[in-house]
Amino acid sequence: MEKPSFLRDRIMPVGTILLALLVIWYIAVIFLNAPFERDTAARAGTPISFSEIVPKTMFQQRPVLPAPHQVVAEIWDTTVNKPITSKRSLVYHAWITLSATLLGFGIGTLLGILLAVGIVHNRAMDRSLMPWVIASQTIPILAIAPMIIVVLNAVGIAGLLPKALISTYLSFFPIVVGMVKGLRSPEQIQLDLMHTYYASPSQTFWKLRWPASMPYLFTSLKVAIAIALVGAIVGELPTGAVSGLGARLLAGSYYGQTVQIWSALFMAAALAATLVIIVGFAHTAVLRRMGVKP
């Protein structure tokens, strides 16, 4: 057996895909941005060759598709070169979105767990709630987001909470589904054992159902945190928000700032990846403490 190598097993496969994506991206940049250069040259009446077009497609002000190095430069400029309190700092906007994401994720997790506990312990709740939980996810979030903002504004709630609630709306669903399955995962023999001890329902919950549901909870949390971020961004789109990654995306599309859009997109992706990785670490740490076979 060869020794597992971090370079060979982790970096190489990911790196290869990354390289392939970059190559495809650069080719797409040339072909998507070339028509603009040809039009410009035609209007000026100067003939232009393909080899003259290629370098120009890499540095347009408002390209159809910005080149990777343009996006990297923009991200660098708006994160490192701007103070994070500035409205032009991407870190500032990311933080606005992140705070709504985390608040929404927190409320969604709590709500999801409470609903799952109710559904598992109460037949009436199982019958009446579960169809609504599923139906809630068939409504397009983009349609319901402005309603939530408007309704909450009417009762005097504005700012962070309405956006967070849209995150909650998306993130509670995987938690409910995962936790219902997790809390029902103990085998009959493990439940019988509790019965022979004359354990109270709360003892059965905390000593059996809850620990048994942990693997299910963390799997759900990973899905939930990623869609909580999507929820926060979507919450910023139709509501005229002036800050946050969603607002950056919207402003970028109003003014044709494609480089700004792409850098906001990459920031969102990096944020989502970081959040999922953090939940993943928590998952590993908890399961290790619970003695899971490595």
Add this chain to the structure above:
Amino acid sequence: MTITPASVVSARSLGLTFETNDGPVNALTGVDLDVNKGDFVSFIGPSGCGKTTFLRVIADLEKPTSGTITVNGTTPEDARKNRSYGYVFQAAALYPWRTIEKNIALPLEIMGYSAADQKARIERTLDLVNLTGFSKKFPWQLSGGMQQRASIARALAFDADLLLMDEPFGALDEIVRDHLNEQLLKLWDRTNKTICFVTHSIPEAVYLSTKIVVMSPRPGRVTDVIESTLPKERPLDIRETPEFLEIASRVREGLRAGHSYDE
């Protein structure tokens, strides 16, 4: 000196019918049985004879549909609420997220024993089942036989005089099984418990028991109750003595009689 032995389990014309989609199934009919204090009673019979069901009725895991049964002089439900029995299942049913000592602590936590008392009881019961030194291991780190021993330790940890065992060694190989049978007899001797033991192995039933209850299926009923004449001290090679073989053949006959008009 003759003392009337106290009855731990007493069943009178006990019956249990399961309502299934294919109509009612008679799991138990007309069971009359007494288990006295200090007895080691084996229930033997082919699958479907109701031996496990009878054990589950004693444990209040199933409710009888006719007849009466008392456990420690009360209803099975009250006996369960008094925590008067320990139950060992066919599978070890250890909680995988708890170490061996934490698994044994589970009933103690639920029944509210003090931390110091828990520690002492864990140590004592681990010693009883020869698992000292494995307290910090997780269940998956132990072999099947060791896991089953841990589950016996868990049933012994609290003060219940009655031990109900449902084919505890059924999934283990012959060698491990012999060893555990020997240990179980020693343990029974040292702890003075009353044991009800479900099995489908004739040698196991004869080797362990003071009383063998032979059951037969469709409907589940008791066909013979055999009082063992073997001495309390039983080395493994007692299984080759004529006395042992005679009891074994009576058990086999009882099983065959129960089967005859069905097959």
